[in-house]
Amino acid sequence: MAIITKQAxxxxxxxxxxxMFSGLLLLPLFxxxxxxxxGADPVPAASAKxxxxxxxxxxxxxxxxxxxxxxxxxxxxxxxxxxxxxxxNFESRVLLWVGLQQHLYYGSFVLAVPIFCMVVEYxxxxxxDKALSRKxxxxxxxxxxxxxxxxxxxxxxxGIVIFTFLTLYPTFFTYLSGIFRPVMATYALLFIAESGTxxxxxxxxxxxxxxFLKWVHVSMSVMLNVIGTVLMMLANSWxxxxxxxxGVDADGRYLGNIWHVIHTTLWNPIxxxxxxxxxxxxGGVVAAYAAYRFLTSKTDEERAHYDWMGYVAMFIxxxxxxxLPFAGYxxxxxxxxxxxxxxxxxxxxxxxxxxxxxxxxxxxxxxxxNYYLWQGMERMRGAERYQKYIKYMVFVLIAxxxxxxxxxxxxxTPAELKAMGGQQHPVLGNYGVMSAKNxxxxxxxxxxxxxxxxxxxxxxxxxxxxxxxxxxxxxxFFTMAYINIIWLAxxxxxxxxxxxxxxxxxxxxxxxxCLFIGVTLNALxxxxxxxxxxxxxxxxxxxxxxxxxxxxxSFTWMMGLMGYIRSSVRLFWHVNEIMRDNSPWAFTHTIxxxxxxxSFNVLFFWMTILFVFWLGSLGAKKAPVTAPSGxxxxxxxxSH
Amino acid sequence: MAEQIxxxxxxxxxxxxxxxxxxxxxxxxxxxxxxxxMQGLDYFYLFRK
Numbered sequence: 001m002a003i004i005t006k007q008a009x010x011x012x013x014x015x016x017x018x019x020m021f022s023g024l025l026l027l028p029l030f031x032x033x034x035x036x037x038x039g040a041d042p043v044p045a046a047s048a049k050x051x052x053x054x055x056x057x058x059x060x061x062x063x064x065x066x067x068x069x070x071x072x073x074x075x076x077x078x079x080x081x082x083x084x085x086x087x088x089n090f091e092s093r094v095l096l097w098v099g100l101q102q103h104l105y106y107g108s109f110v111l112a113v114p115i116f117c118m119v120v121e122y123x124x125x126x127x128x129d130k131a132l133s134r135k136x137x138x139x140x141x142x143x144x145x146x147x148x149x150x151x152x153x154x155x156x157x158x159g160i161v162i163f164t165f166l167t168l169y170p171t172f173f174t175y176l177s178g179i180f181r182p183v184m185a186t187y188a189l190l191f192i193a194e195s196g197t198x199x200x201x202x203x204x205x206x207x208x209x210x211x212f213l214k215w216v217h218v219s220m221s222v223m224l225n226v227i228g229t230v231l232m233m234l235a236n237s238w239x240x241x242x243x244x245x246x247g248v249d250a251d252g253r254y255l256g257n258i259w260h261v262i263h264t265t266l267w268n269p270i271x272x273x274x275x276x277x278x279x280x281x282x283g284g285v286v287a288a289y290a291a292y293r294f295l296t297s298k299t300d301e302e303r304a305h306y307d308w309m310g311y312v313a314m315f316i317x318x319x320x321x322x323x324l325p326f327a328g329y330x331x332x333x334x335x336x337x338x339x340x341x342x343x344x345x346x347x348x349x350x351x352x353x354x355x356x357x358x359x360x361x362x363x364x365x366x367x368x369x370n371y372y373l374w375q376g377m378e379r380m381r382g383a384e385r386y387q388k389y390i391k392y393m394v395f396v397l398i399a400x401x402x403x404x405x406x407x408x409x410x411x412x413t414p415a416e417l418k419a420m421g422g423q424q425h426p427v428l429g430n431y432g433v434m435s436a437k438n439x440x441x442x443x444x445x446x447x448x449x450x451x452x453x454x455x456x457x458x459x460x461x462x463x464x465x466x467x468x469x470x471x472x473x474x475x476x477f478f479t480m481a482y483i484n485i486i487w488l489a490x491x492x493x494x495x496x497x498x499x500x501x502x503x504x505x506x507x508x509x510x511x512x513x514c515l516f517i518g519v520t521l522n523a524l525x526x527x528x529x530x531x532x533x534x535x536x537x538x539x540x541x542x543x544x545x546x547x548x549x550x551x552x553x554s555f556t557w558m559m560g561l562m563g564y565i566r567s568s569v570r571l572f573w574h575v576n577e578i579m580r581d582n583s584p585w586a587f588t589h590t591i592x593x594x595x596x597x598x599s600f601n602v603l604f605f606w607m608t609i610l611f612v613f614w615l616g617s618l619g620a621k622k623a624p625v626t627a628p629s630g631x632x633x634x635x636x637x638x639s640h
Numbered sequence: 641m642a643e644q645i646x647x648x649x650x651x652x653x654x655x656x657x658x659x660x661x662x663x664x665x666x667x668x669x670x671x672x673x674x675x676x677x678m679q680g681l682d683y684f685y686l687f688r689k
């Protein structure tokens with residue numbers, strides 16, 4: 001009886017906790033309701049006459065083209081001086097750049113990791129194998145433990161960013177916070193809700209380990225992620241507004257509709273792109289953490305645990321990396337639809353060379369992913385049969401990588417230009433166009449999918465009756481997918497540009513067909529497959545762990561680069577076409593300076609995150625999970 | 641069972657591969673055509689000229 005009472009009490013407390021957090025989640029909505037309502041219908045019918053009597057000034061929204069009452073002041077016209085741009089003896093923009101970039105790195109990390117936790121903890125609950133269930137639970141706990149210290153740093157960096165803004169760009173910040181006042185208040189409340197939920201989620205882990213309470217715990221992680229995603233979307237609305245303003249008139253005066261200000265044309269593409277990017281980045285950082293722990297492990301058990309952790313994190317990261325280019329494509333398409341000139345500046349003008357650097361980074365990411373998968377096959381007995389194919393895959397990947405990074409035109413001296421006979425090289429110039437590049441990147445992604453399928457089959461032999469047919473179908477499907485992708489790339493050279501642009505859609509669809517049909521068919525074939533030996537977690541080369549670190553560093557560098565590109569495209573505007581930047585730094589930096597700054601930010605982030613890892617390891621208990629019986633956990637190969 | 645799979649004759653394997661290639665070719669042609677059509681573009685533009 002006493003036990004029942006105790007359980008009932010626990011349930012009541014759990015419901016109360018969930019109710020409280022649901023309430024906290026909904027609180028900002030209630031608080032912002034009057035503002036939203038006044039935004040949606042700013043002049044109630046009853047008081048319309050009175051408003052008319054006072055002759056409320058109306059104006060037109062720059063984006064939505066709707067009329068609304070002028071509620072805010074016009075965007076300030078700043079001048080270069082201590083009033084609008086107080087400064088230290090340093091470039092203010094660079095200081096803000098560092099602060100914002102660091103805040104973004106940590107923010108992305110702490111938003112992504114709880115999503116992993118939620119998925120992994122759920123997998124642990126539904127898993128029927130108790131040992132595996134414990135393993136998943138420990139992994140989810142490890143994930144959240146890393147993010148906890150990072151969470152404090154994120155908040156700290158957020159504070160630094162606000163102070164930097166207030167100190168160095170007071171006029172601009174006052175204008176922006178005037179428009180986004182209800183959003184900022186909501187943001188602050190949600191941040192409190194996020195912090196509370198995170199701390200209870202983490203510290204309540206042991207108390208809510210079993211039965212019903214475990215479900216409450218997982219529900220809390222869902223809530224945590226809902227709050228985190230909304231927080232990210234609110235922060236995105238500020239940058240989206242700066243790039244493609246809406247909800248204000250041509251003078252920058254707020255027209256009373258907060259939803260228009262939030263929901264600008266680039267808001268949703270940025271939301272999707274950032275969410276996917278955060279997940280890929282978070283996966284990369286956790287994989288790097290696992291690699292670090294693997295490299296510093298003293299026992300085979302620890303090595304096995306962190307090898308497995310690195311693999312899971314890498315897998316999640318790559319799952320989100322694959323759709324990321326398509327989300328980027330959507331974002332760019334919306335940029336072109338919003339202002340064609342902005343798109344041209346990005347991809348064909350001032351910032352085009354940064355996209356070449358981005359291409360190199362994307363290529364490096366996929367090469368590294370493939371390399372890690374091939375290395376991972378070393379820990380499976382039976383995977384040797386696939387080794388002979390790897391050299392051909394390396395050739396395909398390298399050939400495509402070279403095409404992928406070939407620039408359309410290059411910067412040359414007049415003498416070089418003359419020697420080459422024009423801006424484009426007579427042979428290599430043919431590979432610098434989108435037809436070739438689309439073909440190259442789709443071939444790279446398809447090859448990565450193939451590597452993954454090989455990895456899945458590494459220690460398994462299909463035993464289903466239709467296995468010969470399935471194998472033949474996989475062979476036929478991938479062969480035709482490669483032929484189709486390359487055919488479309490070649491076809492693009494012979495048709496006009498307006499038809500050619502459409503070819504990218506079936507190219508992407510071919511790649512995605514391989515991903516979904518290929519992986520699903522392979523998984524079906526592997527049901528009840530014969531094992532050629534267990535996966536010997538921990539028995540992997542040290543090089544593979546450096547590949548994970550390389551993967552994470554590439555993600556970090558690319559995030560810095562793409563953030564810089566997106567921000568730079570505003571050129572000399574604080575808010576595009578609304579509020580001009582009149583500071584002495586309203587110019588676009590050279591590529592070299594930009595690259596150095598990105599590298600500095602990456603280095604700074606990794607130095608601080610290593611500190612976070614070290615802090616995490618101070619309180620770390622010995623990894624309690626042992627490899628399931630029958631699995632070999634040998635010492636990793638040490639000679640490389 | 642795994643041994644039985646390996647016992648499938650080479651001729652049969654080639655037959656399966658050819659059928660699979662034909663099915664995949666038909667699928668990708670349909671994919672190219674329909675996705676271009678959805679965008680209001682003509683996949684066979686070059687051949688109609």
